Amino acid sequence: MTDGYGNMRYEQIVYGKFEERCNRFAAHVWIDGRLETVHVKNTGRCRELLFPGADVALELSDNVNRKTKYDLISAYKKSLGWVNIDSQAPNRVMGEWLVRQGYTYVKPEYKYGASRIDFYMEKGKEKYLLEVKGCTLEVEGKGFFPDAPSDRARKHVRELQKAVLEGDHGIVAFVIPMAGVTEVLPNMATDSEFGEALEAAERAGVEIWYMPCNVTENTLSISRKIERKNGFVQ
Secondary structure (H helix, E strand, C coil), X not given: CECCCCCEECCCEEEEEEEEECCCCXXXXXXXXXXXXXXXXXXXXXXXXXXXXCEEEEEECXXXXXXXXXXXXXXXXXXCEEEECXXXXXXXXXXXXXXXXXCCEEEEEEEECCEEXXXXXXXXXXXXXXXXXXXXXXXXXXXXXXXXXXXXXXXXXXXXXXXXXXXXXXXXXXXXXXXXXCCEEECCCCCHXXXXXXXXXXXXXXXXXXXXXXXXXXXXXXXXXXXXXXXXEC
């Protein structure tokens, strides 16, 4: 749920110790002395967060018909504190943030070209297309995206470049659901094509926003917007 101030809050939180990843969608976690199979709300690798013995936070589902009772939503990293790994959370907090920024119209899941862009906004006669990317990979105080090759991310960045060339505004917003990180760089070692696409889009006029967050094991909210322009953080 999200309160009236844009703070996303999870209910019925329990804590556990991570044991192993079963597949992209499930993991084994020790909860109250029992090894439970839980749903992982992030299909990325998250190897630096999800390792045997890692402290994790989970939300107990109120759906009695589910195969798994718990959703794994956060992991604790000693250098950062809690890191939200719910892949749906960045779009939710971004949507709450956008409606408070003076746009006259905000529409999620906007069809553009061959893609669905996360948000379409209007402000006066100006039109904006915004794609949200959640970043959970941190190395030496900086975020990196993606943590696994992403055809989808490359495609969306190229669609935004096309929108800018057609006269609209294009924005890539990196939501950073971990404390102390204010910048996200392309993970060239993992997906150099995404890095090249992002660089080309930025040169064409696509805006890059960094959205640091306030985060606890069961809450998440955007704290501010940092704009990157001409290769530099403003």
